[in-house]
Amino acid sequence: MSFESKIEKFAELTVKTGLNIQKGQLLLINASVEHVPHVRKLVEAAYKAGAGEVIVNWGDPICGKMTMVNADEEALKRHPQWEFDKARDYQKRGCAAINILSSDPKLMEDVDSDRIGRIEKAHAEAMKGNEDIKNYTAKNEGQWVIISFPNPRWAKMVFPDCNEEEAMKKMWDDIFYMCRITDDNDPIAEWKKHTDKIIEHKKVLTEYQFKELRCKNSLGTDIVVGLVENHAWAGGAMTTTKGVPFIPNLPTEEVFCMPHNKKTNGKVFASKPLCISGKLVKDFWFEFKDGVVVDFGASENYDSLKNFLNTDEGAKHLGEIALISYDSPISNLGRIFYNGLIDENASCHMAVGTSFPYNIKNGTELSEDELKARGSNISMVHLDFMFGTRDMSIIGIDQNDKEVEVFRNGNFVF
Amino acid sequence: MSFESKIEKFAELTVKTGLNIQKGQLLLINASVEHVPHVRKLVEAAYKAGAGEVIVNWGDPICGKMTMVNADEEALKRHPQWEFDKARDYQKRGCAAINILSSDPKLMEDVDSDRIGRIEKAHAEAMKGNEDIKNYTAKNEGQWVIISFPNPRWAKMVFPDCNEEEAMKKMWDDIFYMCRITDDNDPIAEWKKHTDKIIEHKKVLTEYQFKELRCKNSLGTDIVVGLVENHAWAGGAMTTTKGVPFIPNLPTEEVFCMPHNKKTNGKVFASKPLCISGKLVKDFWFEFKDGVVVDFGASENYDSLKNFLNTDEGAKHLGEIALISYDSPISNLGRIFYNGLIDENASCHMAVGTSFPYNIKNGTELSEDELKARGSNISMVHLDFMFGTRDMSIIGIDQNDKEVEVFRNGNFVF
Numbered sequence: 118m119s120f121e122s123k124i125e126k127f128a129e130l131t132v133k134t135g136l137n138i139q140k141g142q143l144l145l146i147n148a149s150v151e152h153v154p155h156v157r158k159l160v161e162a163a164y165k166a167g168a169g170e171v172i173v174n175w176g177d178p179i180c181g182k183m184t185m186v187n188a189d190e191e192a193l194k195r196h197p198q199w200e201f202d203k204a205r206d207y208q209k210r211g212c213a214a215i216n217i218l219s220s221d222p223k224l225m226e227d228v229d230s231d232r233i234g235r236i237e238k239a240h241a242e243a244m245k246g247n248e249d250i251k252n253y254t255a256k257n258e259g260q261w262v263i264i265s266f267p268n269p270r271w272a273k274m275v276f277p278d279c280n281e282e283e284a285m286k287k288m289w290d291d292i293f294y295m296c297r298i299t300d301d302n303d304p305i306a307e308w309k310k311h312t313d314k315i316i317e318h319k320k321v322l323t324e325y326q327f328k329e330l331r332c333k334n335s336l337g338t339d340i341v342v343g344l345v346e347n348h349a350w351a352g353g354a355m356t357t358t359k360g361v362p363f364i365p366n367l368p369t370e371e372v373f374c375m376p377h378n379k380k381t382n383g384k385v386f387a388s389k390p391l392c393i394s395g396k397l398v399k400d401f402w403f404e405f406k407d408g409v410v411v412d413f414g415a416s417e418n419y420d421s422l423k424n425f426l427n428t429d430e431g432a433k434h435l436g437e438i439a440l441i442s443y444d445s446p447i448s449n450l451g452r453i454f455y456n457g458l459i460d461e462n463a464s465c466h467m468a469v470g471t472s473f474p475y476n477i478k479n480g481t482e483l484s485e486d487e488l489k490a491r492g493s494n495i496s497m498v499h500l501d502f503m504f505g506t507r508d509m510s511i512i513g514i515d516q517n518d519k520e521v522e523v524f525r526n527g528n529f530v531f
Numbered sequence: 532m533s534f535e536s537k538i539e540k541f542a543e544l545t546v547k548t549g550l551n552i553q554k555g556q557l558l559l560i561n562a563s564v565e566h567v568p569h570v571r572k573l574v575e576a577a578y579k580a581g582a583g584e585v586i587v588n589w590g591d592p593i594c595g596k597m598t599m600v601n602a603d604e605e606a607l608k609r610h611p612q613w614e615f616d617k618a619r620d621y622q623k624r625g626c627a628a629i630n631i632l633s634s635d636p637k638l639m640e641d642v643d644s645d646r647i648g649r650i651e652k653a654h655a656e657a658m659k660g661n662e663d664i665k666n667y668t669a670k671n672e673g674q675w676v677i678i679s680f681p682n683p684r685w686a687k688m689v690f691p692d693c694n695e696e697e698a699m700k701k702m703w704d705d706i707f708y709m710c711r712i713t714d715d716n717d718p719i720a721e722w723k724k725h726t727d728k729i730i731e732h733k734k735v736l737t738e739y740q741f742k743e744l745r746c747k748n749s750l751g752t753d754i755v756v757g758l759v760e761n762h763a764w765a766g767g768a769m770t771t772t773k774g775v776p777f778i779p780n781l782p783t784e785e786v787f788c789m790p791h792n793k794k795t796n797g798k799v800f801a802s803k804p805l806c807i808s809g810k811l812v813k814d815f816w817f818e819f820k821d822g823v824v825v826d827f828g829a830s831e832n833y834d835s836l837k838n839f840l841n842t843d844e845g846a847k848h849l850g851e852i853a854l855i856s857y858d859s860p861i862s863n864l865g866r867i868f869y870n871g872l873i874d875e876n877a878s879c880h881m882a883v884g885t886s887f888p889y890n891i892k893n894g895t896e897l898s899e900d901e902l903k904a905r906g907s908n909i910s911m912v913h914l915d916f917m918f919g920t921r922d923m924s925i926i927g928i929d930q931n932d933k934e935v936e937v938f939r940n941g942n943f944v945f
Contacts, residue, residue: 141603150564150589160594164601171598175564175589180574184585187578189555199616206611 135262196243225395234424315353343380373439375476431496443527465505549676610657639809648838729767757794787853789890845910857941879919
């Protein structure tokens with residue numbers, strides 16, 4: 118099967134299974150100019166599936182970097198009203214969105230972290246009073262899906278011994294494999310089977326209503342993560358507030374839940390490096406006391422981590438804990454992709470930053486104050502980090518204080 | 532000299548000589564995703580020359596066509612307020628703009644002209660009451676420059692006997708040649724010399740203050756174009772209302788002036804085909820009576836021409852007449868580029884649609900009503916068409932009704 122045919126399968130899977138685009142719906146695609154032929158396939162698939170209008174918001178990471186280095190800082194901190202009006206106009210039209218991730222972990226390595234931090238903070242400030250924009254996605258008012266396309270710089274980082282062309286080919290092969298697209302299968306049927314399994318897992322976990330999860334491994338992780346009451350494990354398919362099912366990540370392996378923002382205690386060590394504001398942060402750890410980060414460390418790019426944690430108060434609290442068996446297809450590839458959304462599916466992870474309202478039963482109907490009162494963490498940011506290992510053990514404490522083994526040797530017990 | 536070095540020369544010429552970007556100024560670049568490496572050179576050159584921020588508005592003609600064919604018509608007719616607010620925000624910041632043309636004359640050939648016409652009409656309607664946005668450029672409130680980059684479809688049309696790669700190479704060679712970029716010259720110095728010559732021509736023509744120009748050739752053109760009083764021929768360099776000189780077209784060979792919108796009579800035949808709304812209109816002609824088109828024809832895509840003329844009342848009147856010697860570098864290439872901005876520099880041309888206020892002395896200080904009272908044509912559109920030929924003769928009638936020979940055998944007499 119030709120590369121082009123696989124891209125077409127991927128596009129159809131994204132639009133139909135991932136997004137479940139509705140007849141006449143507006144679709145936004147956030148894409149890089151480095152993926153023109155592949156984005157065109159998405160647009161084609163979307164119109165074929167009945168989209169009412171497809172708007173592609175193109176960006177270029179290389180021009181973006183030149184701007185980050187050279188432009189007036191005050192210009193980059195501006196957030197004119199029309200930007201918010203634009204987002205609300207699309208949302209009022211009931212838009213769906215495809216976000217294409219293409220990691221570039223070293224892109225910003227030589228850019229002043231303080232400047233990046235100040236600009237990102239200005240963005241976060243500007244969003245205050247405009248939370249409805251972020252909430253459109255956070256509350257699943259419209260369908261959204263994140264997929265990954267490789268770029269040469271990222272490919273060379275994952276496959277440093279290959280030339281650029283080979284590295285790109287291997288990256289595409291890996292992405293097709295993770296997304297369960299093979300020469301002769303029907304990926305849409307494959308994803309139906311796969312998400313049915315995830316849905317079973319989240320059902321079992323939600324029924325347990327664990328008060329807390331105790332996670333330990335040989336990296337040094339020894340942490341108790343308290344969960345909010347009436348939590349709802351999520352994963353695989355989701356449903357918009359209008360009742361449209363969709364799968365927000367392709368690929369996805371995880372089931373995830375909401376930590377209580379005052380009930381995490383102990384130390385967690387990252388099991389993979391992480392790209393923050395374009396810089397690769399390595400061998401990092403957090404120490405929590407009553408839900409808040411009280412200490413942290415990193416062997417490289419400590420400042421990026423520090424700037425991130427200082428974005429707002431919520432950036433120092435957990436917003437998510439996700440469980441993935443160590444024996445997952447992505448994990449079995451045995452690679453570090455330097456991409457949160459792929460790597461997170463290879464391993465158990467947590468996130469500092471904002472939580473997802475749908476991780477509380479009927480949470481999308483609650484106000485921000487009501488969510489906070491339940492222990493939800495609120496932040497302008499959300500950053501996943503991996504902590505799963507081959508020897509991860511996780512014990513759940515149920516409503517009767519009984520210990521239930523959840524993970525043994527990195528994998529689900531049930 | 533490598534292709535890359537020539538592109539760098541072109542970028543520097545565009546930013547410094549064409550745009551004359553000012554320290555700290557905001558620059559907008561309207562570009563296609565088909566020109567990523569070349570646009571990056573422009574962004575680099577702009578920051579090097581001191582731009583405060585560079586924003587690239589990327590578009591893709593292929594996705595654009597899919598949308599034009601498939602999207603809901605009502606969605607495409609929308610013009611939400613934020614679009615106008617966005618333009619005004621950039622203009623309030625004193626932006627300059629680079630517009631990259633990349634012709635695609637056959638792109639829309641199989642798309643319903645009526646639908647395109649209705650959508651374009653809705654755009655023109657939406658601009659009513661928002662004329663200040665268009666006037667920012669029309670009145671030269673900020674610098675702007677239009678340059679051309681080839682694309683494979685356009686290249687194959689100009690060089691049908693070459694394969695795509697050869698055709699693209701030849702197109703770039705032609706564009707470098709037209710823009711006076713050679714292996715070992717200093718194109719910035721070259722352009723200084725060239726524009727000095729154009730400036731001399733427009734000074735002489737402006738001093739004559741011709742009442743009308745009588746144009747005749749063997750194609751059948753026999754037309755009298757009345758000019759407005761106190762007109763000012765323009766061409767080569769212009770100056771913004773803030774006093775910044777710039778060159779709005781690279782390449783440019785023309786000097787041009789403002790016809791009176793009630794004083795054109797006779798018939799004019801196009802000497803080259805023209806792309807309108809993505810369709811190639813061939814062998815067309817207009818007949819004017821007292822300034823308005825009373826009859827017209829075309830051998831191909833008559834409907835596109837008709838739709839265009841129906842955009843608004845001003846689309847049926849002349850807004851520009853431009854004189855270019857038949858012995859110009861572009862003309863000497865002897866090719867049809869199917870691109871108004873290149874082809875117009877190979878030959879005398881006129882435009883139906885809006886006129887340029889600066890073609891009246893102090894015209895940029897006049898209101899729209901004052902301009903109309905002087906005979907300026909006002910329209911949402913402006914479409915150049917070529918009428919110059921090797922045997923073009925043009926006679927100017929001066930203030931004392933004396934005949935002055937301006938063009939003989941296609942070339943300037945003085």
